[in-house]
Amino acid sequence: xxxxxxxxxxxxxxxxxxxxxVKFVEIRDAGDPVEIARRYDQxxxxxxxxxxxxxxxxxxxxMVHVVEQVASQVFIPxxxxxxxxxxxxxxxxxxxxxxxxxxxxxxIARPEFVREAAERFGNQCIVxxxxxxxxxxxxETPRWEIFTHGGRKPTGIDAVEWARRMNAYGAGEILxxxxxxDGTKRGFNLELTRAISEAVTIxxxxxxxxxxxxxxAEGILLGKADAVLAAxxxxxxxxxxxxxxxxxxxxxxxxxx
Amino acid sequence: MSSIAIIDYxxxxxxxxxxxxxQVAPNVRVIVTQNRADIxxxxxxxxxxxxxxRDCMRELAHWNLTDVVREAALNKPFLGLCLGPQAxxxxxEENGGVDCLNVLPGRVVWFGELRDPRTGERLKVxxxxxxxxxxxxxxxxxxxxxxxxxxxxxxxxxLQSAEPSLVVGHTWYGFxxxxxxxxxxxxxxxxxxxxxxxxxxxxxxxxADWSP
Numbered sequence: 001x002x003x004x005x006x007x008x009x010x011x012x013x014x015x016x017x018x019x020x021x022v023k024f025v026e027i028r029d030a031g032d033p034v035e036i037a038r039r040y041d042q043x044x045x046x047x048x049x050x051x052x053x054x055x056x057x058x059x060x061x062x063m064v065h066v067v068e069q070v071a072s073q074v075f076i077p078x079x080x081x082x083x084x085x086x087x088x089x090x091x092x093x094x095x096x097x098x099x100x101x102x103x104x105x106x107x108i109a110r111p112e113f114v115r116e117a118a119e120r121f122g123n124q125c126i127v128x129x130x131x132x133x134x135x136x137x138x139x140e141t142p143r144w145e146i147f148t149h150g151g152r153k154p155t156g157i158d159a160v161e162w163a164r165r166m167n168a169y170g171a172g173e174i175l176x177x178x179x180x181x182d183g184t185k186r187g188f189n190l191e192l193t194r195a196i197s198e199a200v201t202i203x204x205x206x207x208x209x210x211x212x213x214x215x216x217a218e219g220i221l222l223g224k225a226d227a228v229l230a231a232x233x234x235x236x237x238x239x240x241x242x243x244x245x246x247x248x249x250x251x252x253x254x255x256x257x
Numbered sequence: 258m259s260s261i262a263i264i265d266y267x268x269x270x271x272x273x274x275x276x277x278x279x280q281v282a283p284n285v286r287v288i289v290t291q292n293r294a295d296i297x298x299x300x301x302x303x304x305x306x307x308x309x310x311r312d313c314m315r316e317l318a319h320w321n322l323t324d325v326v327r328e329a330a331l332n333k334p335f336l337g338l339c340l341g342p343q344a345x346x347x348x349x350e351e352n353g354g355v356d357c358l359n360v361l362p363g364r365v366v367w368f369g370e371l372r373d374p375r376t377g378e379r380l381k382v383x384x385x386x387x388x389x390x391x392x393x394x395x396x397x398x399x400x401x402x403x404x405x406x407x408x409x410x411x412x413x414x415x416l417q418s419a420e421p422s423l424v425v426g427h428t429w430y431g432f433x434x435x436x437x438x439x440x441x442x443x444x445x446x447x448x449x450x451x452x453x454x455x456x457x458x459x460x461x462x463x464x465a466d467w468s469p
Contacts, residue, residue: 001429002373003380004387004407041454046387072276077409077452094270099411099452122269122308124383124411172383172411203381226381256387256407 004256005220006046006227007244008079008205009234011036012053016062019053033066037074040234043241045076046256049102049175049229052082064096071097081129081175090117094125102175104129105148108155111169118170127205128171132159132192133179144192151179159192160199167200174200175229177208185211185232193223205229213239213247220253260286261465262299264326266316267291268340269307277451278303281458282465291320301464302329304445306340310365310414311352313344323358330360330443334467337445342416342438345445351414361440362419371431380431383413390426390436390448398444398463399425406456408448410436416447442469 011018017031037048048070052063060083067080080093081102093101107114107128118126131151132144144159163174176196178189188206197204206225210216210233219228233239245255261278263271271289278287288295296302304326306313317323329335330345337345349355349365357365371380387407392399415434418424426437426446436447444464450457 001389001391001405003384003410003430006386068272071273073280075273075277075280075452075458076454077411077449095272097270097272097276099273123413124307124385173385201379201382203383203385227386 002254004046004254005225005248006205007044007216007241007248007255008047008049008227008229009040009045009241010049010051010207010229010231011235012051012231013063013066014053015059016066034069034073037070037078040241041074041076044245044257045241046227047077047079048074049079049081051102052080054083057083064092067093067096067098079127081127085113087117087120090121090125094121098125100125100127100173102127102129104131107166108146108148108157111165114166114171115169118172123170123172126171127173127175128163128166129175129177130159130163130166130196131177131179134189134192142191142195144195147179151182160195163196163200167202171202173203173205175205175207176225179208181209182207184209187211187215188219188223188225188228190218190223193219193225197224197226203227213244216244217248217251217253220248221251258284258286259300260288260298261301261303262296263287263289263303263305264296264322265289265291266306266313266320266322268313268316269305271305274303274305274338274451277458277461278465281462285465291322293322293325296322296325296329299329299333301334301336301467303336303338303464304330304341304344305338306344308340309352310340310343310349310355310357313340314355314357317344327358327360330358333442334464334469335443336464337443338451339412339447339449342445342447343414345443346416347419349414361423361438361443361445363423363438364417364419365414366417367414368430373431383411384415384430385411387453388428388430388436388448390428391433392426394425396425396439396444397467397469398439398460400463401459402456402463408436408446408450408453408456410448412447
């Protein structure tokens with residue numbers, strides 16, 4: 001008995017449409033965020049994260065409507081990331097029905113933004129997203145650095161130090177993506193995940209690299225994550241959320257079924 | 258047509274609460290309001306809240322709603338959510354100590370440094386995610402909700418009721434804390450029923466039908 005570890009499917013949204021080909025049996029519209037969110041809710045998703053990858057800021061307003069639509073019909077927590085740069089952006093998303101916003105590059109550009117957002121809206125709704133990559137050589141003490149621009153641009157910031165700092169600034173949660181693993185299906189970077197999770201007092205969501213259900217369980221058991229986020233293994237219907245939870249439960253992890 | 262007023266005093270987004278109530282009670286008029294008369298005339302009142310307790314008490318005073326909340330809590334079906342139940346108690350440790358509404362006797366206490374006594378593992382704060390609520394006593398708002406169902410929580414402070422008899426549900430996070438308290442026409446929960454899928458919707462439906 002106790003708090004369940006969470007499974008969070010992540011949807012990329014471009015100009016109001018879910019991209020990267022979500023595949024469900026008999027879905028009417030594979031790009032409709034509301035329909036997909038409803039499916040994930042029915043499968044037992046603990047939360048849903050939307051990542052707005054819309055390139056043009058002119059089209060950003062579309063995401064607000066997406067969140068409004070989803071939040072009117074799906075009654076589990078929703079997180080929105082991508083393009084959250086000002087307190088106004090945070091407010092707009094929360095008012096639309098998001099429970100949390102995920103802040104990434106804006107925090108690196110100006111760390112105080114995280115403090116201001118947490119003070120204004122409460123720690124519980126501020127997620128800091130960290131994209132990290134290993135920068136040590138074999139045999140050296142492990143070290144991970146924050147990268148921006150989809151993993152192309154190094155910042156020189158140590159990921160563990162940064163996580164501690166964001167914790168101190170009032171972040172309510174960390175969304176950690178191991179950029180060397182993202183899209184590889186080789187599993188989370190467990191060493192990185194564990195280092196961050198042990199460095200902070202707030203929950204950590206592990207992301208990047210999930211290819212099997214065992215990877216999800218390892219993120220919790222070995223990476224010490226509080227939640228796991230994945231996209232493709234759920235979108236391409238390789239596994240349902242429920243299958244993932246049954247698997248985690250069989251490995252001794254407490255889940256909501 | 259009966260009505261439910263959701264008190265809007267600038268503490269958090271109430272859209273989800275309103276949408277969830279509309280979903281489960283289509284024949285009820287749901288209003289999100291800071292208007293004193295609306296609140297006093299509504300058949301039922303929801304008192305939500307998110308953020309810090311100092312801001313909560315300040316905003317209630319700013320909108321001239323402190324006495325309205327007290328009055329509604331005394332005489333009509335009243336549902337407190339998340340920060341709502343904290344505000345109903347006597348005092349909160351948060352923000353260096355804040356006097357609350359004192360509608361129910363008790364204090365609000367920080368989770369602090371927590372460890373799982375069974376494994377020694379550190380427990381993260383905020384307590385965030387789906388946890389089980391053990392129904393300590395039967396109550397109309399628990400109707401149709403399985404014992405130990407999971408609800409969505411996110412909070413760093415917890416309710417410490419001065420009267421054990423007020424606790425109608427508890428949750429384990431390193432220890433048992435009060436996750437639902439009730440007295441007469443008041444039912445107040447630390448979790449978010451509007452974000453707790455079927456179990457949460459059922460609780461809201463029960464509230465919409467409740468005649469204490």
